[in-house]
Amino acid sequence: MTVIELSFEQAMLVLDKALQKKHLSNIQEMVLRLCWSGYTYAEIAESSGYDDDYIRDVGFRLWQMLSKALGENIAKSNVKTVLRRHYSSLKQVDSQVSTIAAFPTPKIQQQQDWGEAIDVSVFYGRQKEQELLQRWIIDEKCRLLMLLGMGGIGKTALSVKVAEKLQSKFDFVFWRSLRNSPAISDLMRELISFVSQQSAASLPENLDVQISYLMKYLRSRRCLILLDNIESLLQSGETSGHYCTGYEGYGQLLRRIGDEVHQSCLVFTTRETPSGFTAREGDALPVRSLQLTGLSAVESQQILATKGLVDSTDECQQLIQRYAGNPLALKIVATTIQHLFDGNICQFLQQGSVIFGDIWEILEQQFNRLSANEKQVMYSLAVKQDWVSLQHLQQYVIPQISERELLEALFSLQRRSLIEQRSASYTQPTVVMEYVSENLIGKVCCEIPTAENYSLA
Template structure:
């Protein structure tokens, strides 16, 4: 991608968000920054004072921060825009509303930085209605709302499962759920890179700002209509006309806090009908939900044998050794013990590894030998984010489980918990959907065990 192409891409991105194009000075600042020039050098090229260029640049970085959803400054604007251009490969609308096709070399190196991105965009042709896209054509992709993929650790089994569900089983709705930081977004971004040529459109939307369904549908239609001569009336019509992949991230943000898992906030109840309609309607597209827990209707739809699937994402297992290697930890013979202790959770291991480097000079054996209880430290606020969402009855049950030394028989009601059998079972199902407790099969018995990290946190508190 040339400097001119990236400048045009950035200008169109800003215009789409602000309805204002970048002016000549702002363009000069961007071009000069990509060339490694200082503000005083840029000022000379556009016949402005150094202070004027600095002031305009400060406003420009603020605008780009708002547009891109991340902190932009002179030191990172180059890499940030290159990354966004690489991950958001799509044809964009010019001032005359005609579709502009550009061949983007996504291995961009304008700023003397080497980065890896998905495959190049090529000229694509529209697929006819009700037909799947021909492989190797480039989709129109918008991943502006997606997080940055910095590391991806081996998830071969999970990737294989997801590809089978989407490409072979034609699953219409998939929920990937698990604890925060477990790798749901990273897995999905890697999935997109591997299957993007199977779709006409791919878009990532984040519900962390509690996007209403009405607004979501409007934004999706605007995205899908880029190449539609005749706009379609509903999202399902779009899903039928073209093969679309839509990812909704942070779905837990539209669920109630203090209630059983997956219950919607009052103003987001219509999402339940939307998810059901996506699942039960005939179309060739796929909706992926990323969440800490599953929506309540998923269980009912699965019981009805509808084309939807749920993937409970767990730790990395031995693949997590790569994290410890990257962090430069010592005592490799103790790595698996550390990984097991923290359940292969990538974010937890990164945080703990930082402590081991700082306090124990990178020695895993010294860290493990010095732990009478499981060390939590900087993990505590992450754990609390999950616990504060629980209902009162869920808190009662997990506190009861935290006091048990062994897994509890599924048919037993814990002492000092005033719940009916029906209420107890509902709570158990809710906690399982939150990935806080697990069901362990021993012979013909079903036993319950609390996540050991949360168990340690509750007991220490």
């Protein structure tokens, strides 16, 4: 007799039917997934950062829950055998149902709504990132993915490029920009109408019920949803990740899509990590993030060549390094070099300043979102112009803040992609450091009293 090799995704289909309206929590699914892969409780605790006893307790309650749902004793040692047997039974039932056509399923016509998605017919590099995202979405069935990076790094273009490559794998593809901060009710109305093929004539007012309605379609149909610029929904002037008043529903939507079992995927792009995401992501979990950094030297040179810059390799390398391979910044500066310096990179580099125009505006927008503590940390790093240890950094921040506040600020700045970390030391990308330095000089100059500020005695 041939033994069926059951995948974890097939096992989850068995449990989805057995548990009916109930679903495994995020931590329960993680424990089950890793047990399925042969991890011990101690290994699960170590890889996830949880206490060993807590993981064992989660496992104990999980087996109790599954035993009750499936009507027989289930433990870590026999879970594969039991679920394999139930899966075989389901296949037989499904076959019988198909034969008598008791529950005919209407044919789903593949549909796509690209909204305001940009044209990516000209696209530079990111081959490794494309392959990684494709593996996560198709092979590993991830449910929620975040593309994180500073402004201009290429998050939007990558999301569209990957969606174009994978569109044939999905029944529905839905792409939307959140730059203008649409209300969650408006997005849900559009999204549900689309995936239901306009069969949902009216929706309840309650958001939780609306999301449940959407989840039904995400379980029964293969949907790829892409939301661009989620940072537009987040508050400025505070540590990163807090939703603006009235937009907390987006967090509720992301949590449920990440936590509940379904066969679809939501990808979102952002300059900062929304609250609640970090606790859910992990290398062995269906919620993951990809932080984008600058393009490689070869890919960056392609951008410069497209703009007609063909100076020596050394000069091109200097230019690429100063802008950390940021594709948008390279496109902007290449146009400037052509118009103001007759295409001479060397002359541009000699004039000193690399932050101007649209590049300044991009960084200004992101810097203005920072909390007071984050700005102080950024100023301190810019003054040092080098890697700074956590211990030394606390001494440089003026006015001084507590260790807790410093750690919160550093963590928030990492989530905004504005600092780099190596071991326990921190610095800023070159282009960010130059902006912050100029910003600090302007701030100091404004605060220095002049003769006009004084009256003669």
